[in-house]
Amino acid sequence: MLKESASPVRTASVESVTTRLRANGQLDKTAKRSLQVIHTAFYYLVILSLSFVFLYPLLYMLSKSMMQMQDVADATVQWIPTRLSFHNYTLAWKALNFWGGFANSAIISFGSAVLQILSCSLVGYGFARYRFPGYMVCFVLLLFTFLVPPQTIVVPLYLFFSDLGWINTHLPFVIPSLFGHGLKGALFVLIFIQFYRRMPNVLEEAARIDGAGPFRTYWKIMFPLAKPAMLIVFLFSVVWHWNDSFEPNTYLTTPDFYNLSQRLAMFYGTNNQAAEAMSQMTSGSIGMAPTGLNQIMAGCILAILPILILYLFVQRHFVESVERSGIAGE
Amino acid sequence: MKKSKLSMRARYFMEGYSFISLWLFGFLMFMAIPLGRSMYYSFHALKVSKDGLIATFVGTEHFRAAFTTDVNFLPLLKETMVSTLTQVPLILIFSLFCAILLNRGMIGKTFFRGVFFLPVIIASGAILSKLMDQGAANLPIFYNQNLYNKLSAFIPGDILETLLKYAESLTLVMWDSGVQILIFLAGLQTISISLYEAAKCDGATAWESFWKITFPMIMPMMLVNTLFSIVSSFTKADNQIMSHILNVVFKNNDFGYGSAMGWIYFIFIFLILGVVFLLFRKSLGATEGRK
Numbered sequence: 001m002l003k004e005s006a007s008p009v010r011t012a013s014v015e016s017v018t019t020r021l022r023a024n025g026q027l028d029k030t031a032k033r034s035l036q037v038i039h040t041a042f043y044y045l046v047i048l049s050l051s052f053v054f055l056y057p058l059l060y061m062l063s064k065s066m067m068q069m070q071d072v073a074d075a076t077v078q079w080i081p082t083r084l085s086f087h088n089y090t091l092a093w094k095a096l097n098f099w100g101g102f103a104n105s106a107i108i109s110f111g112s113a114v115l116q117i118l119s120c121s122l123v124g125y126g127f128a129r130y131r132f133p134g135y136m137v138c139f140v141l142l143l144f145t146f147l148v149p150p151q152t153i154v155v156p157l158y159l160f161f162s163d164l165g166w167i168n169t170h171l172p173f174v175i176p177s178l179f180g181h182g183l184k185g186a187l188f189v190l191i192f193i194q195f196y197r198r199m200p201n202v203l204e205e206a207a208r209i210d211g212a213g214p215f216r217t218y219w220k221i222m223f224p225l226a227k228p229a230m231l232i233v234f235l236f237s238v239v240w241h242w243n244d245s246f247e248p249n250t251y252l253t254t255p256d257f258y259n260l261s262q263r264l265a266m267f268y269g270t271n272n273q274a275a276e277a278m279s280q281m282t283s284g285s286i287g288m289a290p291t292g293l294n295q296i297m298a299g300c301i302l303a304i305l306p307i308l309i310l311y312l313f314v315q316r317h318f319v320e321s322v323e324r325s326g327i328a329g330e
Numbered sequence: 331m332k333k334s335k336l337s338m339r340a341r342y343f344m345e346g347y348s349f350i351s352l353w354l355f356g357f358l359m360f361m362a363i364p365l366g367r368s369m370y371y372s373f374h375a376l377k378v379s380k381d382g383l384i385a386t387f388v389g390t391e392h393f394r395a396a397f398t399t400d401v402n403f404l405p406l407l408k409e410t411m412v413s414t415l416t417q418v419p420l421i422l423i424f425s426l427f428c429a430i431l432l433n434r435g436m437i438g439k440t441f442f443r444g445v446f447f448l449p450v451i452i453a454s455g456a457i458l459s460k461l462m463d464q465g466a467a468n469l470p471i472f473y474n475q476n477l478y479n480k481l482s483a484f485i486p487g488d489i490l491e492t493l494l495k496y497a498e499s500l501t502l503v504m505w506d507s508g509v510q511i512l513i514f515l516a517g518l519q520t521i522s523i524s525l526y527e528a529a530k531c532d533g534a535t536a537w538e539s540f541w542k543i544t545f546p547m548i549m550p551m552m553l554v555n556t557l558f559s560i561v562s563s564f565t566k567a568d569n570q571i572m573s574h575i576l577n578v579v580f581k582n583n584d585f586g587y588g589s590a591m592g593w594i595y596f597i598f599i600f601l602i603l604g605v606v607f608l609l610f611r612k613s614l615g616a617t618e619g620r621k
Binding site for chain 1 (some may be wrong): 441455565
């Protein structure tokens with residue numbers, strides 16, 4: 001305070017000198033700075049708009065599911081419903097018979113996921129650490145398994161399972177998983193191979209010297225270390241089983257055994273009469289009002305809600321794990 | 331007791347085999363035998379009777395039928411092939427772009443990364459088909475703004491129409507690329523920063539260092555992603571061939587014909603995968619030499 005009031009002239013002159021001295025560099029710096037700001041702003045613009053594209057289905061479903069029929073039919077209502085309504089959810093809940101579908105979905109996806117973690121990890125370890133006669137043949141067969149579309153072998157598998165009496169049970173999903181197969185099982189084995197290959201040998205050697213057998217070494221030392229790979233396999237397996245419809249449609253044929261995504265596929269909204277009345281009220285636009293769209297969207301939300309919640313919890317660790325586990329590999 | 335008599339080498343082999351024995355057994359049960367049986371069925375006509383299935387040999391009749399008498403199969407096959415061949419390159423380009431965007435340090439890193447994987451959970455299977463039913467699988471920007479009329483003054487109609495069609499399918503491409511983005515992201519993390527620093531010292535621009543460093547280094551992931559995209563697009567839930575085969579098999583009970591179609595489909599997929607391997611052979615050899 002004192003200094004400033006004492007010699008305002010002097011400070012000003014000093015400033016002018018320094019600015020003159022730094023003029024060139026300073027200008028460069030500010031130009032660079034502003035360029036950087038523009039760059040960053042542009043970057044966030046791009047990433048935010050891309051994020052919108054990715055969030056779009058979720059936002060769309062959420063917004064439509066809370067609308068009433070009037071809002072769906074009304075072209076002036078884009079995103080925000082005029083009145084919040086959770087009625088659609090109760091209707092969809094009943095129409096989906098949520099708990100029944102949830103139980104089937106949960107048994108298939110969580111059961112298979114856990115078994116696939118156990119079996120694919122074991123097999124992956126074998127492939128990663130051992131070289132035995134016929135190794136290359138087995139490895140090529142593994143890749144081959146990954147590439148064979150399930151459509152090719154659906155007929156004999158169906159006949160095989162029906163001979164065993166497994167149709168309309170959860171066994172066609174769970175038992176192949178137990179043996180490291182099932183939905184995308186080969187991919188999960190590959191993920192574990194990639195992970196174990198990157199682990200140092202020293203840990204196992206230490207355990208072996210201490211007298212642990214190969215399986216004990218695997219179970220006590222290597223398996224617990226594979227958490228990142230386990231998380232990836234778990235999430236992928238749960239999500240893919242949850243959303244899969246090809247195999248459930250093949251092996252689960254009575255409505256009691258339908259899982260959530262099958263039930264959703266059959267669900268067309270029960271409010272058709274109301275929708276028709278609505279479209280007549282808005283006169284002229286008959287057929288324009290999508291029938292039961294809001295209920296279908298509520299059903300969609302309900303069908304993915306469990307894995308959405310799961311994803312919310314593991315998302316953070318999931319992306320980290322992908323980076324650490326070497327999923328991309330050579 | 332028996333183990334100790336074996337030599338070290340044999341014991342090591344046995345350990346290896348026992349680790350993968352679970353998978354080998356599964357492979358026999360759920361892959362090799364079904365594949366063999368499906369090959370057998372595809373050359374036979376199957377009749378369901380009291381004593382089980384009765385197979386009579388018909389030779390290549392089913393295969394010929396798929397190409398000549400079935401009015402649905404060939405168009406569906408062509409459609410699937412075309413959509414795969416056009417979408418896979420788009421997916422690759424887009425997911426690489428996203429991975430590079432997400433690889434930077436930024437505010438809300440985990441949030442954005444989480445968001446980009448979200449469609450894998452949401453927009454798949456039954457939900458995607460519900461969204462498509464409602465026309466909600468395409469962003470409204472392209473048709474809401476009447477882009478066709480606006481642009482038709484500058485671009486000839488035919489080209490514009492295909493372009494807009496492409497643009498519309500772009501949202502589906504984006505939603506399909508969640509896994510690929512993750513794989514690219516993981517790949518980008520493995521490239522050491524010192525490479526970029528060295529390039530910068532030598533005066534390389536960002537554009538140059540992308541083509542000279544990032545692109546060749548990420549080539550193996552490119553192959554992984556290409557294979558993954560191709561396989562997943564052939565086995566997608568909204569795949570028409572898949573439902574056609576299911577229909578033939580379970581509505582018409584025509585097991586033999588269904589198997590034959592499965593095999594034709596499989597052969598086509600393998601041809602495409604073979605071409606991909608050929609294309610990548612050169613560039614992969616280059617990266618391996620550098621390591």
